[in-house]
Amino acid sequence: MSKKVTNSYEEKARAAENKKAAIGDDIDLSLYKSSFAQAATHVDTKNISKKDKGLMLSAGVMLDDLSQRSGTFVQMDNTPIHSSIRQEGIEIMATSQAMAKYEWLKDYWWQAVAVDADKYTAHVELHQSNGYFIRALPGAKTVYPVQACLYLNKTGLIQDVHNIVIAEEGSELHIITGCTTAFKNEPGLHLGVSEFFIKKDAKVTFTMIHSWTPQVGVRPRTGAIIEKNGLFLSNYVIMKPVQSLQLYPAARCVGENATVRFNTVMVSPPNSKMDIGSRVFLDAKRARTEIVSRAITTGGDIIARGYIDGSKPDVKGHLECRGLIMGDSGTIHAIPELKGTLAGVDLSHEAAVGKIAEEEVEYLMARGLTRDEATAAIIRGFLKVDIEGLPPMLNSEMQKAIADSEKELF
């Protein structure tokens, strides 16, 4: 890695150190401890405590049986503690290790997310963060998903993460990531930069389950670049409390026929603040996208955003955002946006926010379900987004994560 490049990012980051984010509450970083990235270690998953494993499992990360995964990565606070691979053609390691191994990786560094986007990206750069590097070699296809866990263990700390995912030409990569905390009522802050590079004819499905606690702040910064015929399918689930979470990943289709799908399921309990959206830039002919989100508040506040920008011929995009308000408090603010800069674009959106339709509850009651059973069935249905292209196993794991959280919530 050339010194000059590093310096220029560092300079930009320094200049952005106090730059507030465009959206979301401003978080005072000085209230948290910052630490520098620690060298990667290797802990056998057998030696990770039962309690930690249990928490990780609730975020979809299975450490007791690695046979159902193509590879595994675990980072605790700022220390990567485990990387293992079970399939040829797949690479998984800490980003610091990958930077040391591959000179060319600098060409990807901060290419999908701007280093000076805001103070959070700047903080990640300035603390030489670790994170996961996942790569599928040309033509490699994961049989099982690769899993990664980002775990907040110490209280009052900022976890800085810089992830890089590269799907080389014609490869297929399924990833499940879980983010969670070891503590319940203490503060913590997760800053996660993720950069995705999906090459020609490659396919990436990325399923992320967040399971935070009421005093934790979260500011992920995600960018994806999708080349010709590439597919990026991103699923995001958050159903647990969080103090303040804001994310607005941006995917850019730069090659013909590139396709992006974002599915988001969010449930905001009392005192939780979630500002969650997805952005897609259709910058190539016949690029397509579908953004689907389901939001439920049981008392917390939700801003559900969506943005599609169509600037090339024959692009097509649809945005669907539906929100349910349960109970007497809580808000859902849906902000769907479309921008077309060409006659040949086809962009549409539908958004609806309201309470459960009484007519639907009564319909199910007329079949003999009690009011509570009917309501539960409707909520279950509401949260069931049909996800095309997700391997059945991941789909069922995601549905299970949703169902488990549902039981606690309603």
Add this chain to the structure above:
Amino acid sequence: MDSEYLLEINGLTTRIDNREILHGLNLRIQPGETHVIFGPNGSGKTTLMMTIMGFPKYRVTKGSIFFKGKDITHLPLDERARLGIGISLQRPPVVRGVKTRDMVAACLKKEDGSEIIEKLAKKANLADFLDRDINHGFSGGEIKRSELLQLLAQAPEVSLLDEPESGVDLENIALIGELINNLLQKIHPIRKRTHSGLIISHTGHILEYVNARTGYVMCNGRIVCEGDPHDILNTIKDKGYQECVSCLRR
């Protein structure tokens, strides 16, 4: 209380949003019988069905409803369903994410009913609809068959069928008739039937497929005529509902 009637309605008065829609209605159905209600649009036929089923918006202000000798006038909707009353709605809502299979399973109330569900769905020619969101993008006829499919799984003692043939094309109307006959146990002789039906028919087509014992004409929230269903239908076909309205005025 012992009663020979499965369903007994006395002086039923129903309000929606404080507007009186039904004005003191009487109706009695014995086990195994099927009755048909005719009447012009807006006469209160759907309101009667919804009131019997117990939808909360339909408020009973006078009169009573007895089912199997039990006063259910103020019983909640879901309890009536569990007691053995079922309804096929004229315009059921779409419930996104809730599959037809889920609805049929809810009706069936069996631990593992998947085989029965498949069998019934096949019978209703809806095998491909089980994994679709209920009523989402269904045609008129598909909605009617899906409603009947749910009732077949529920097997209620009284089936309230609100215009089961409206919007159904001719090819499918025979199938609708067959499903209704299944529901009402038409393979058994009358004496052995325990399941009864109350069918609203705007057109009367259904009489070609389903045997009904009694017909009624409803006008302006009242039953104005009672008799042989075929006779009534012929009168309506000849002279229109105008005859019934003037009949009431006399």
